[in-house]
Amino acid sequence: MRFVRAGVVMIFILSLVIFGVSRVVLFQNRDPNEPEIVSDREILEIPCEYTQEQLLEGLTASDQEDGDLTSQIVAGSFSRFIEPGLCNMTYVVFDSADQPASLTRQVRFTDYHSPRFTLTEPLVFSEGEGSYDELMGRLGAQDQLDGDLSDWITQTDTDVNYQRAGSYTTTLEMSNSLGDTVTQDLPIHVVAAEGHSLEIVLNTGIVYIDQGSGIDAAAYIQELLDSQGNNLDTSLISSESNVDPQTPGCYEVHYQAEDGQGNSGETWLTVIVEG
Structure with missing residues (x-):
């Protein structure tokens, strides 16, 4: 039994010696300079x-x-x-x-700007046809660094009543992965179904312009359709803008059309002036 204990002690001491020697060698061969x-x-x-x-x-x-x-x-x-x-x-x-x-x-x-909302078509709905799902279906968001942020849009407030004609507002928010949060009030229009048999089609529902830049309202008109889907002359469309390009904010261009036979239509383009 004594020999076993002595052997264990010797092995332990030998292990300590080997460990100590390895540490000394490692210390002597270490790289003293960091990059x-x-x-x-x-x-x-x-x-x-x-x-x-x-x-x-x-x-x-x-x-x-x-x-x-x-x-x-x-x-x-x-x-x-x-x-x-x-x-x-x-x-x-x-x-x-x-x-x-x-x-x-x-x-x-150097060319960064905050994330921007997109619209597949203007936020204009006929009475009784609009809904939260319809609204979110038209909305999107793009960021220069993260790309598509559409899934990160949240509606934080709204006063819209899709059952009654009128002008309303929805408040939307989104953030990119680097912490840039954008909150924007966007106008919503609910129009009476009767008396709006002409459809003014725009090539976008929202545009962003830099402060001090102008806007050509006619450049966003795509086509004018009657109730049967036939193309009409876009010269029948007139526009009225409240855009102040010198002051950052949210504005609109109001488009109206009449064909001389009692048929009419209207829509709105949302314009964001960025400072």
């Missing part, structure tokens, strides 16, 4: 349709033992926006001893 990443600019400016090469512009990496490591720099993910269009990105590189180096710098998207 370094350097940027030649504080803020990287790139377009929304950037490439991986553009993300790495202005960066170099080196290590005293391994030399140039620039080609091994890896870009991480974008942080949430500090302000719309400006965020942080962290880069990392490893040397041959698996020692890391990291660098965080700001990234600005």
Whole structure:
């Protein structure tokens, strides 16, 4: 029994010696120098349709033992926006001893704008035919970085009554993955079914323009149809706009048509002026 105990003790001591020697060797052979990443600019400016090469512009990496490591720099993910269009990105590189180096710098998207709502057709409904599902079916959203955000639209408020003709408002909200949240009031029109036998078809239900830009109302007219679906001369359509291009906000262009035989129709184009 004593020999067994002595053997166990000897094995334990031998193990400690081997472990200690391995640690000493590892310490002596360790790489004392960590790699370094350097940027030649504080803020990287790139377009929304950037490439991986553009993300790495202005960066170099080196290590005293391994030399140039620039080609091994890896870009991480974008942080949430500090302000719309400006965020942080962290880069990392490893040397041959698996020692890391990291660098965080700001990234600005030079052509960025907040997500925008889209409409397949104007938010104009006949009495008794509109509904929440009809509204959401016409709505969409696009973001320059995330693409389609249609599934992220929520209606936060509305005063619409689809059973009674009138002008109403719905409040919509959406956010992209970088934290840019857009809240927008959009007008809804419910019209009486009688007396609206002409259909004014627009090529979109909503347009965005920059502050100070003009708008050509006629450019959004696609066609004019009678109750049988026949094409009529679009010169029968007149328009009236309340758009103030100098002041950011939500506006409308009102289109009306009459054929001289008692038939008429109307629709609205929503115009968002962005500051």
